[in-house]
Amino acid sequence: MHSPGGDNLWLHRAIYVAQPGDVLVVSVGDAHDFGYWGEIMCCAAQVRGLGGLVIDGCVRDGGVLAEFALPVFARGLCIRGTGKDYGARGWINYPTLFCDLLVRPGDLIVGDADGVVAIPRERAHEVIGAAQQRQVKETAILARLRQGERTLEVYNF
Amino acid sequence: MHSPGGDNLWLHRAIYVAQPGDVLVVSVGDAHDFGYWGEIMCCAAQVRGLGGLVIDGCVRDGGVLAEFALPVFARGLCIRGTGKDYGARGWINYPTLFCDLLVRPGDLIVGDADGVVAIPRERAHEVIGAAQQRQVKETAILARLRQGERTLEVYNF
Amino acid sequence: MHSPGGDNLWLHRAIYVAQPGDVLVVSVGDAHDFGYWGEIMCCAAQVRGLGGLVIDGCVRDGGVLAEFALPVFARGLCIRGTGKDYGARGWINYPTLFCDLLVRPGDLIVGDADGVVAIPRERAHEVIGAAQQRQVKETAILARLRQGERTLEVYNF
Numbered sequence: 001m002h003s004p005g006g007d008n009l010w011l012h013r014a015i016y017v018a019q020p021g022d023v024l025v026v027s028v029g030d031a032h033d034f035g036y037w038g039e040i041m042c043c044a045a046q047v048r049g050l051g052g053l054v055i056d057g058c059v060r061d062g063g064v065l066a067e068f069a070l071p072v073f074a075r076g077l078c079i080r081g082t083g084k085d086y087g088a089r090g091w092i093n094y095p096t097l098f099c100d101l102l103v104r105p106g107d108l109i110v111g112d113a114d115g116v117v118a119i120p121r122e123r124a125h126e127v128i129g130a131a132q133q134r135q136v137k138e139t140a141i142l143a144r145l146r147q148g149e150r151t152l153e154v155y156n157f
Numbered sequence: 158m159h160s161p162g163g164d165n166l167w168l169h170r171a172i173y174v175a176q177p178g179d180v181l182v183v184s185v186g187d188a189h190d191f192g193y194w195g196e197i198m199c200c201a202a203q204v205r206g207l208g209g210l211v212i213d214g215c216v217r218d219g220g221v222l223a224e225f226a227l228p229v230f231a232r233g234l235c236i237r238g239t240g241k242d243y244g245a246r247g248w249i250n251y252p253t254l255f256c257d258l259l260v261r262p263g264d265l266i267v268g269d270a271d272g273v274v275a276i277p278r279e280r281a282h283e284v285i286g287a288a289q290q291r292q293v294k295e296t297a298i299l300a301r302l303r304q305g306e307r308t309l310e311v312y313n314f
Numbered sequence: 315m316h317s318p319g320g321d322n323l324w325l326h327r328a329i330y331v332a333q334p335g336d337v338l339v340v341s342v343g344d345a346h347d348f349g350y351w352g353e354i355m356c357c358a359a360q361v362r363g364l365g366g367l368v369i370d371g372c373v374r375d376g377g378v379l380a381e382f383a384l385p386v387f388a389r390g391l392c393i394r395g396t397g398k399d400y401g402a403r404g405w406i407n408y409p410t411l412f413c414d415l416l417v418r419p420g421d422l423i424v425g426d427a428d429g430v431v432a433i434p435r436e437r438a439h440e441v442i443g444a445a446q447q448r449q450v451k452e453t454a455i456l457a458r459l460r461q462g463e464r465t466l467e468v469y470n471f
Contacts, residue, residue, distance in 0.1 A: 012308045012314055013309070016309060035271075040295060040302070043303065062270040063269060063271070077270070077271045078272075079274070112377060113376040113391070114391045115391065115392075142353070142357050145361055146361060148361065151326045151329065169465045169466060170471075172465065196452070197455060197465065198465065200459050201464070204459055219428050234429065236428045236429055236431070
């Protein structure tokens with residue numbers, strides 16, 4: 001989705017358009033330094049059963065957000081408030097340019113301490129399969145390393 | 158207060174000019190990358206009962222500072238030492254330009270995980286009142302959201 | 315050591331050239347945004363008994379790396395994978411320009427929450443002695459401050 005810069009009315013709308021498990025992926029143009037999302041919206045999203053928030057702008061109430069089960073990936077923290085412009089145009093459930101990545105509704109959003117990735121929906125099955133295979137392979141490699149083998153031989157470098 | 162860049166003699170002086178509860182708000186010009194404040198000064202400030210430190214430069218002993226009860230808001234961590242220039246000019250208890258914000262002695266300094274704000278002294282009563290009202294209002298809103306109401310109706314968006 | 319940008323083959327080699335206790339200090343040119351080091355390599359380095367990693371590029375598996383006993387100092391986190399270029403030139407156990415600091419094999423590498431320093435090998439004994447003296451001195455100063463003395467007198471400012 002796209003939220004007009006400095007405005008979070010479309011984010012409120014999106015919370016109720018989204019289905020349980022959905023992750024909101026939000027572009028805000030260049031207007032990063034606003035607190036687009038805080039305790040109230042996090043609570044609303046959690047009640048709705050949303051899966052998380054990924055936003056190319058800042059959020060506020062950082063200490064409180066960390067206590068919610070809902071994962072939030074944001075550019076940073078900013079206390080500056082947003083307005084409510086009823087005439088501003090945003091969009092929900094359309095492709096969104098997030099930094100230099102086009103994210104489309106239905107793409108699989110996966111994040112951890114390293115960051116977030118968007119996996120195109122049509123490749124999700126393939127990527128999950130490859131990831132699971134890699135995890136199995138790496139678990140076996142870790143076991144061999146712990147027994148004293150070297151990565152140079154394990155990988156045949 | 159203002160500390161000459163790369164020097165922390167005025168910070169030592171300020172610790173003993175300040176009264177218990179006072180928060181030191183320190184500009185350092187463009188000389189951010191020095192460790193202006195560390196374990197010794199934090200201990201001294203705590204013994205004096207100061208309320209905290211907000212500095213537009215770096216501090217050192219980051220791991221240790223976090224163990225003190227005294228809150229420290231700084232630009233970052235830097236181990237580079239400061240000098241003691243007995244001829245350098247600083248000032249204490251005069252207005253200070255902190256980034257683009259003029260902070261005056263007696264302004265109310267409030268910070269949390271999101272950052273720090275300076276509230277002009279003459280508006281402190283009004284702002285605290287408004288903040289408390291907002292907190293009461295938001296607590297009620299959070300309760301309504303948890304019972305299934307939507308922000309769209311709660312706020313009449 | 316130097317690792318060719320976007321490649322971590324030399325890092326694998328270095329793990330097995332290094333001796334137990336050695337800290338790998340790695341320059342990567344300007345190619346910071348790769349995940350040069352992750353769970354597999356951290357495990358291999360720990361099995362080898364290495365002392366740590368200091369790299370002027372990014373690493374991946376950030377959440378997992380924090381669980382290892384091996385300290386990792388990196389520029390940041392990046393999930394972007396590295397390649398294996400068998401023709402690329404790196405070097406191990408030669409002086410390396412790390413940012414603007416020349417680090418030589420055998421230099422003493424010491425880090426904590428504030429950052430990392432490299433102490434030239436020929437000055438290590440002198441620096442450790444001075445550091446220990448300072449620690450003794452500061453412990454005594456902290457005790458005096460807690461008893462109410464002021465830094466102004468303690469340091470004779």
